[in-house]
Amino acid sequence: MKVLIIGGGGLVGQKLARKLAERGTLRGETIDTMVLADIVDPQPVEAGFTVETAACDIADPASLAATIDDKTDVIYLLAAIVSAQAEEDLDIGLKVNMMGTLNVLQRCRELGTKPVLVFTSSVAVNGGEVEQPYNDQTLLNPQTSYGAQKAIGELLVNDFSRRGLVDGRGFRLPTISVRPGKPNRAASGFMSSIFREPLQGETANCPVDEDFNHYYLSPRKCVENLIKGAEIPEEKLGKNRCMMMPGRVWTIRQMIDAMTAVVGPETAERITWNKQPELDAILAGWRMDIRADKAEALGLEADASFEDNIRYFLEDDIAK
Amino acid sequence: MKVLIIGGGGLVGQKLARKLAERGTLRGETIDTMVLADIVDPQPVEAGFTVETAACDIADPASLAATIDDKTDVIYLLAAIVSAQAEEDLDIGLKVNMMGTLNVLQRCRELGTKPVLVFTSSVAVNGGEVEQPYNDQTLLNPQTSYGAQKAIGELLVNDFSRRGLVDGRGFRLPTISVRPGKPNRAASGFMSSIFREPLQGETANCPVDEDFNHYYLSPRKCVENLIKGAEIPEEKLGKNRCMMMPGRVWTIRQMIDAMTAVVGPETAERITWNKQPELDAILAGWRMDIRADKAEALGLEADASFEDNIRYFLEDDIAK
Known part of the structure; x- marks a missing residue:
């Protein structure tokens, strides 16, 4: 083979x-x-x-x-x-x-x-x-x-x-989260960085509301x-x-709650919440219920919960 | 312009x-x-x-x-x-x-x-x-x-x-019917020829059942x-x-009845009904309800009835 x-x-x-x-x-x-x-x-x-x-x-x-x-x-x-x-x-x-x-x-x-x-x-x-x-x-x-x-x-x-x-x-x-690596300027970057950076002790910004929903794996x-x-x-x-x-449809709030359930409440406090108006039109088109x-x-699988996504990041990818 | x-x-x-x-x-x-x-x-x-x-x-x-x-x-x-x-x-x-x-x-x-x-x-x-x-x-x-x-x-x-x-x-x-011109060997050819040829005094074969439905204009x-x-x-x-x-979804029977309503019953008698097994698989995929x-x-329109399709052919296209 x-x-x-x-x-x-x-x-x-x-x-x-x-x-x-x-x-x-x-x-x-x-x-x-x-x-x-x-x-x-x-x-x-x-x-x-x-x-x-x-x-x-x-x-x-x-x-x-x-x-x-x-x-x-x-x-x-x-x-x-x-x-x-x-x-x-x-x-x-x-x-x-x-x-x-x-x-x-x-x-x-x-x-x-x-x-x-x-x-x-x-x-x-x-x-x-x-x-x-x-x-x-x-x-x-x-x-x-x-x-x-x-x-x-x-x-x-x-x-x-x-x-x-x-x-x-x-x-x-689906949108892959949590992606390892460095923050980037892609419009979708926050979908990983609001977990990755706080879990690695850094801050990150979330430009959308808590109820923003999207489809993740x-x-x-x-x-x-x-x-x-x-x-x-x-x-x-x-x-x-x-x-x-x-994948699974999660809101930002559900994902942050999952992170908190795995690592405690301090981590989420590293997230800032500043809107980026220039991203609004793009991100409005990204709410996705799939x-x-x-x-x-055919046997393919989503994550059982977003807590799993967080655990996999900690096990596989977190910057040491 | x-x-x-x-x-x-x-x-x-x-x-x-x-x-x-x-x-x-x-x-x-x-x-x-x-x-x-x-x-x-x-x-x-x-x-x-x-x-x-x-x-x-x-x-x-x-x-x-x-x-x-x-x-x-x-x-x-x-x-x-x-x-x-x-x-x-x-x-x-x-x-x-x-x-x-x-x-x-x-x-x-x-x-x-x-x-x-x-x-x-x-x-x-x-x-x-x-x-x-x-x-x-x-x-x-x-x-x-x-x-x-x-x-x-x-x-x-x-x-x-x-x-x-x-x-x-x-x-x-949609499938265009009644197309003018000569019979051809396309699998869809019968969708025009079973009207065109009889209206022009010739015979034509229909390879599908009367209840075959498709989408026409x-x-x-x-x-x-x-x-x-x-x-x-x-x-x-x-x-x-x-x-x-x-367009409109018609069965073969509805279309033939429309032709009969316009020109009388003799014309449809020029249609033969011989199955062509080599076409069955292709035509099964062509039943279309749209x-x-x-x-x-936006203002675009289908034909009001298949009788109109027949009349348009007689007015615009029939071989003299």
């Missing part, structure tokens, strides 16, 4: 690689080779099997031809131009998120080996004038270029799979779901192979 | 051109120039204003640059690789239906003039595991490459419009809706600018 992770240098890619190294198997087979590919040669992980790294640009078919060979059984396509950059630069988003996904699919078609392709879509495909809650039957009406490009990726993955050219399956990632459960996602038998995927990955019935029926 | 019809050589393009010639105005302005463009130089129409024709390949950005200039106020993008060909040849469908649509949008962006773009999507974006009736809020889960490429076009039209690069609006055309109403579609004020389009064009509430609220 040869596994390729495109986007193997990112947060989810690295965690997925470490988890696969720990398991040693995928789809009931022993992994003998894992390739971590990213736009810059990613950090390898320790494993009991061969781990290779590669620089790969999915916007370049020749680069993909060098990276995806006919021995590759499972491909994770995690690489993407993220939301803020895709909004700033339409062309780079189209080139990587849309054409890059098509290039991966065309490479699989060219090989004729019908590999399993796990594509990560995003909660950002939702939005617009569609009524909530969003479920497996609701129109994708994205309101960012990133969301539009991911929705296009879903249509391509479905069509290439329907034609038997690849065994694709796509999962729309921990990094640990995300990785477990990506592994399960590769293992779903093809015949169970139905006619729409792209679906919401299970149902992931199909993925749940 | 300069109007460009890309796909101006096709059935709908020619009828639209003739209707615009007859009206002389669009969006409240006098038309001074109309350009009919198609992959081969289309037939011009008679009009009281300048009519130009052009050969244009939307898959080629240079060809589009020569065809769409900064004087163009309204663009109709009707050109496409049709369903059967896009299913046979994935690459040509991607090149024309997906990249061609993107090329038109990029050309509009390059000009910076924000023209009105009327994009024709298709009933074929519907299908898959989505429950019927399909409405303005239901997931697009197309089960043909043509449908997937049209759904991608919708996402691109919405995103370029959201960014203010074009004033796009997309309409999913006459060519005349389609053209009227495309004109109204260009005239909808941008601010009324909302966050999803692509919608089903109103609601077009949004487009109706």
Whole structure:
């Protein structure tokens, strides 16, 4: 079993690689080779099997031809131009998120080996004038270029799979919280930083009201779901192979209460509550009430509670 | 007012051109120039204003640059690789239906003039595991490459419009019946030929049961809706600018009864009823119960009855 992770240098890619190294198997087979590919040669992980790294640009078919060979059984396509950059630069988003996904699919078609392709879509495909809650039957009406490009990726993955050219399956990632690392200026940054920074002894600002609701998943459960996602038998995927990955809808208040239940009340006192009017319009579109019935029926799971998200951060990621 | 019809050589393009010639105005302005463009130089129409024709390949950005200039106020993008060909040849469908649509949008962006773009999507974006009736809020889960490429076009039209690069609006055309012309081998061919051929004194075969239901519109109403579609004020389009064009759900029996009501019972006796098992799987996916509430609220209209479809064919199209 040869596994390729495109986007193997990112947060989810690295965690997925470490988890696969720990398991040693995928789809009931022993992994003998894992390739971590990213736009810059990613950090390898320790494993009991061969781990290779590669620089790969999915916007370049020749680069993909060098990276995806006919021995590759499972491909994770995690690489993407993220939301803020895709909004700033339409062309780079189209080139990587849309054409890059098509290039991966065309490479699989060219090989004729019908590999399993796990594509990560995003909660950002939702939005617009569609009524909530969003479920497996609701129109994708994205309101960012990133969301539009991911929705296009879903249509391509479905069509290439329907034609038997690849065994694709796509999962729309919830907002991942608690993300490790440094604070960033992304509009969604506060959704992790209001927990991460206080848990690490720092302050952080929350720019929305306590009743702001959104759809979340921990990094640990995300990785477990990506592994399960590769293992779903093809015949169970139905006619729409792209679906919401299970997460849970929490309000900011519920999440803070969960943090308090795990670590006591002092931590939440490090959160400040200053509105950022320039973010209001963006964040209004991010209230999201979502149902992931199909993925749940296929065995994927949300966190049991946000207390778990907090515990996983403390166990897996807190800066020491 | 300069109007460009890309796909101006096709059935709908020619009828639209003739209707615009007859009206002389669009969006409240006098038309001074109309350009009919198609992959081969289309037939011009008679009009009281300048009519130009052009050969244009939307898959080629240079060809589009020569065809769409900064004087163009309204663009109709009707050109496409049709369903059967896009299913046979994935690459040509991607090149024309997906990249061609993107090329038109990029050309509009390059000009910076924000023209009105009327994009024709298709009933074929519907299908898959989505429950019927399909409405303005239901997931697009197309089960043909043509449908997937049209759904991608919708996402691109919405995103370029959201960014203010074009004033796009997309309409999913119902199955057009009664189409004039010769019988063809398309799986959907019978949906026109069982009326057209008998009305012209010939026989035709119906390969489905009397209770087969689908979603239809006459060519005349389609053209009227495309004109109204260009005239909808941008601010009324909302966050999803692509919608089903109103049609009506009829069973084969209802349509035949309508024909009999208009022309008497002898005509329907020219229909034969032989199943074509090779079509069963395709046609099972074409039973379609659809609601077009949004487009109706914006003033677009279905035929009042299938008797009207028959009358329009007799008035506009019957072979003399």
